[in-house]
Amino acid sequence: MAAEILAEGVCYRYSQAPDMALKDVDLRIRKGEFVAIIGPNGSGKSTLAKLFNGLFVPTKGKVTVDGLDTRDRDNVWKIRQKAGMVFQNPDNQIVATVVEEDVAFGPENLGVPPEEIRRRVDEALEIVELKDFAQKPPHLLSGGQKQRVAIAGIIAMRPDYIIMDEPTAMLDPVGRKEVINTVKRLNREEGKTIVLITHFMEEAVEADRVIVMSEGYVIMEGSPREIFSKVDKLKAIGLDIPQVTELAHRLRGRGLTIRNDVLTIDEMVECLCPLL
Amino acid sequence: MPIIVKNLTHVYMPGTPFESVALRDVNWNVEDGEFWGLIGHTGSGKSTLIQHLNGLLKPTSGEVIIDGVNINERGVNLREIRQKVGLVFQYPEHQLFEETVEKDVAFGPKNLGLPEEEVTRRVREALELVGLKYDEIKDRSPFELSGGQMRRVAIAGVLAMKPKVLILDEPTVGLDPRGRDEILRQIVRLREKQNMTVILVSHSMEDIAKLVDKIAVMHKGRMVESGTPRQVFKNYKALASIGLDIPQVTHLMIKLKEKGKNVATDVLTVEEAEAEILRAARGKGHA
Numbered sequence: 001m002a003a004e005i006l007a008e009g010v011c012y013r014y015s016q017a018p019d020m021a022l023k024d025v026d027l028r029i030r031k032g033e034f035v036a037i038i039g040p041n042g043s044g045k046s047t048l049a050k051l052f053n054g055l056f057v058p059t060k061g062k063v064t065v066d067g068l069d070t071r072d073r074d075n076v077w078k079i080r081q082k083a084g085m086v087f088q089n090p091d092n093q094i095v096a097t098v099v100e101e102d103v104a105f106g107p108e109n110l111g112v113p114p115e116e117i118r119r120r121v122d123e124a125l126e127i128v129e130l131k132d133f134a135q136k137p138p139h140l141l142s143g144g145q146k147q148r149v150a151i152a153g154i155i156a157m158r159p160d161y162i163i164m165d166e167p168t169a170m171l172d173p174v175g176r177k178e179v180i181n182t183v184k185r186l187n188r189e190e191g192k193t194i195v196l197i198t199h200f201m202e203e204a205v206e207a208d209r210v211i212v213m214s215e216g217y218v219i220m221e222g223s224p225r226e227i228f229s230k231v232d233k234l235k236a237i238g239l240d241i242p243q244v245t246e247l248a249h250r251l252r253g254r255g256l257t258i259r260n261d262v263l264t265i266d267e268m269v270e271c272l273c274p275l276l
Numbered sequence: 277m278p279i280i281v282k283n284l285t286h287v288y289m290p291g292t293p294f295e296s297v298a299l300r301d302v303n304w305n306v307e308d309g310e311f312w313g314l315i316g317h318t319g320s321g322k323s324t325l326i327q328h329l330n331g332l333l334k335p336t337s338g339e340v341i342i343d344g345v346n347i348n349e350r351g352v353n354l355r356e357i358r359q360k361v362g363l364v365f366q367y368p369e370h371q372l373f374e375e376t377v378e379k380d381v382a383f384g385p386k387n388l389g390l391p392e393e394e395v396t397r398r399v400r401e402a403l404e405l406v407g408l409k410y411d412e413i414k415d416r417s418p419f420e421l422s423g424g425q426m427r428r429v430a431i432a433g434v435l436a437m438k439p440k441v442l443i444l445d446e447p448t449v450g451l452d453p454r455g456r457d458e459i460l461r462q463i464v465r466l467r468e469k470q471n472m473t474v475i476l477v478s479h480s481m482e483d484i485a486k487l488v489d490k491i492a493v494m495h496k497g498r499m500v501e502s503g504t505p506r507q508v509f510k511n512y513k514a515l516a517s518i519g520l521d522i523p524q525v526t527h528l529m530i531k532l533k534e535k536g537k538n539v540a541t542d543v544l545t546v547e548e549a550e551a552e553i554l555r556a557a558r559g560k561g562h563a
């Protein structure tokens with residue numbers, strides 16, 4: 001059985017919509033990968049995410065999670081246990097009045113025995129670095145902290161895949177960094193497969209692989225360096241590029257010898273020093 | 277319409293165990309027609325500060341003087357102040373409620389008791405100011421629009437009141453880059469056309485550095501910096517110490533300077549950085 005999420009020829013149409021929101025998408029998310037999906041609003045990113053754990057079922061084509069077909073209703077619970085989802089608004093995802101109870105909600109529903117729940121909750125809060133907040137009411141936490149509680153709730157269900165639909169869109173820069181650091185740790189230390197949907201390029205840069213969506217199609221796929229070197233193409237579909245990447249691109253256009261895949265300030269300093 | 281904030285302190289729930297000081301001795305002068313960016317983290321006091329500017333909150337101590345009037349004095353008509361100082365909250369689209377776009381935008385001016393033709397004229401003008409076509413959109417339900425459009429309709433609702441000062445709290449949060457750029461472009465245009473005073477509350481230095489005349493930085497209830505973007509970014513170490521980023525290109529130039537390169541560090545945009553680096557590279561015979 002393949003350890004991957006596989007989308008083959010996937011189309012999806014919302015009821016009553018005239019057009020397909022997703023068109024012939026073929027994608028493979030391998031276990032252990034950190035994949036970022038970027039694209040403007042309405043490009044199909046969120047739709048795709050919801051197809052990955054069976055919240056939506058393809059209108060055409062198929063999605064399998066570790067070989068389990070999402071169209072088969074008997075697979076739904078198995079799939080949701082394998083692939084957890086984190087959404088944009090932390091306030092909509094928190095159900096309990098105490099942090100640890102919120103984290104326990106998922107495993108409780110899975111029928112996990114109480115001692116095991118205790119163990120999982122402690123471990124999950126440890127991973128998102130909120131152990132000291134276990135007894136706090138969630139409404140007293142910051143946005144970034146609340147989003148980490150939501151992530152802990154998913155971790156406690158022990159999924160292999162965590163799919164995040166713009167988890168930082170409503171957070172301030174501090175909250176965003178907290179969440180992204182947590183995401184990186186989940187991938188690198190806990191071995192979780194991450195699918196991160198985001199508008200923030202500085203987050204996409206952290207991924208192993210970037211997928212670019214536009215108007216329902218996957219239009220580009222590659223390492224962050226490969227993707228962000230295509231400055232003109234990204235701009236044309238209305239996406240941001242890191243400022244230094246754009247600057248490098250412009251300076252190359254003016255005849256300076258600079259790599260076309262600069263992503264960070266330090267790399268840019270390195271490129272420029274011999275020229276200045 | 278100048279705004280003067282004098283020794284403003286605000287304490288939430290004073291005398292209770294939940295007492296917290298949200299603003300401490302804030303002093304701020306906003307001149308007529310200026311475009312300000314107000315920056316700071318969540319909890320730094322930005323929202324508390326702007327809610328004082330149209331009398332939604334009353335100072336614990338200190339004064340807010342708008343157009344020469346201390347707005348917290350007895351007998352001041354706050355309705356009039358709120359008409360002059362338009363406040364667009366975060367996620368303003370959550371406040372849309374009417375069946376059609378036209379009715380929603382008309383709600384404010386109608387409540388002012390304006391004649392119908394004047395209301396319609398204002399609605400048309402406000403929608404066009406935010407880049408929406410009146411005839412195409414007036415009869416649609418606000419709830420079937422895209423996120424960016426809904427937000428613009430909500431902003432039009434405030435503009436229809438013809439404020440002299442427009443305050444926007446994080447108007448681009450949650451929008452994609454295109455939606456964000458559209459809203460920011462509209463704000464710049466609005467300001468040019470209407471000669472309004474604009475205060476833009478934001479987390480993002482990169483977004484506002486290129487737009488505003490001046491930046492004020494809030495931290496733990498105090499206004500810790502204020503001045504032109506170039507002046508404020510000079511203190512990048514102080515900004516970094518409170519966790520605020522300066523634009524990437526500004527940071528790049530500072531790092532080059534630290535390496536002993538002869539470059540100006542007061543750049544705010546990619547274009548400015550490009551020009552400055554080309555200048556320096558030409559000096560060395562490259563490019």
